[in-house]
Amino acid sequence: MERSRLRSVLYVEDEPDIRDILQLALSLKGELTVHTRESGGAALELLRHSPPDLVLLDAMMPEMDGPATLAHMRADPKIPKVPVVFVTAKAMPEDITRLIALGACGVIPKPFDPMRVTEELYAIWEGIADVPGG
Amino acid sequence: MSPADELLKQRRAELARRFLERSHQEALALLPRLAEARPGVTLAGAADIKMFAHKIRGTGATLGMDSLSDLAGELEALLTKLGGISPAAQDLAALNHAARRLFEDIERLLA
Numbered sequence: 001m002e003r004s005r006l007r008s009v010l011y012v013e014d015e016p017d018i019r020d021i022l023q024l025a026l027s028l029k030g031e032l033t034v035h036t037r038e039s040g041g042a043a044l045e046l047l048r049h050s051p052p053d054l055v056l057l058d059a060m061m062p063e064m065d066g067p068a069t070l071a072h073m074r075a076d077p078k079i080p081k082v083p084v085v086f087v088t089a090k091a092m093p094e095d096i097t098r099l100i101a102l103g104a105c106g107v108i109p110k111p112f113d114p115m116r117v118t119e120e121l122y123a124i125w126e127g128i129a130d131v132p133g134g
Numbered sequence: 135m136s137p138a139d140e141l142l143k144q145r146r147a148e149l150a151r152r153f154l155e156r157s158h159q160e161a162l163a164l165l166p167r168l169a170e171a172r173p174g175v176t177l178a179g180a181a182d183i184k185m186f187a188h189k190i191r192g193t194g195a196t197l198g199m200d201s202l203s204d205l206a207g208e209l210e211a212l213l214t215k216l217g218g219i220s221p222a223a224q225d226l227a228a229l230n231h232a233a234r235r236l237f238e239d240i241e242r243l244l245a
Binding site (some may be wrong): 017018020021025028029069085093095111112114115 | 142143146155193
């Protein structure tokens with residue numbers, strides 16, 4: 001099964017510098033349209049009206065963290081089942097297993113290399129196509 | 135290196151500078167609390183200082199400042215180890231040493 005080309009991404013991250021560098025990296029090297037939001041709540045609002053092809057979620061955010069945001073996404077009938085990739089400093093194998101079990105299709109560990117993170121994201125995107133129904 | 139790589143590298147340097155300037159201001163506000171702390175007395179603002187160190191560890195590494203990230207990681211680890219307790223004199227000395235090294239590295243990178 002071949003998934004359509006990745007065109008747009010929403011990155012949800014509370015740290016402004018991390019948000020800016022990843023947005024730059026994906027726009028410059030991946031030629032992607034990258035929307036950003038600073039919180040899970042703001043992301044849900046955007047997702048209801050203009051969902052992207054994929055959501056990148058910071059796992060650790062104040063108030064509504066990444067897993068809670070994902071749970072809200074899946075519980076909201078107005079939000080389509082957009083693939084989610086977590087971005088997290090806690091990326092030990094058991095952490096990754098836990099995040100995948102929550103419904104994520106991949107994990108990008110922090111700190112990431114801005115020069116290479118686009119390739120990392122594309123590899124995850126290609127992997128989604130290998131999963132039946134992915 | 136492609137033009138996109140060159141531009142990304144340049145923008146990363148600009149973001150790093152902005153981050154350092156902001157961190158310098160935060161350090162000036164937060165780190166004196168460590169210097170003023172007394173052994174056996176609950177450390178005021180420990181959670182804020184730990185969050186500050188955590189942020190520098192993560193963002194510093196992402197923006198290519200590995201030494202800064204490592205020093206912030208040392209301060210964060212010390213604060214994690216101590217938890218919410220009142221630090222003994224030797225713990226306080228270790229915290230102040232780690233904080234001083236972090237601050238000096240911020241100033242070195244800003245120079």
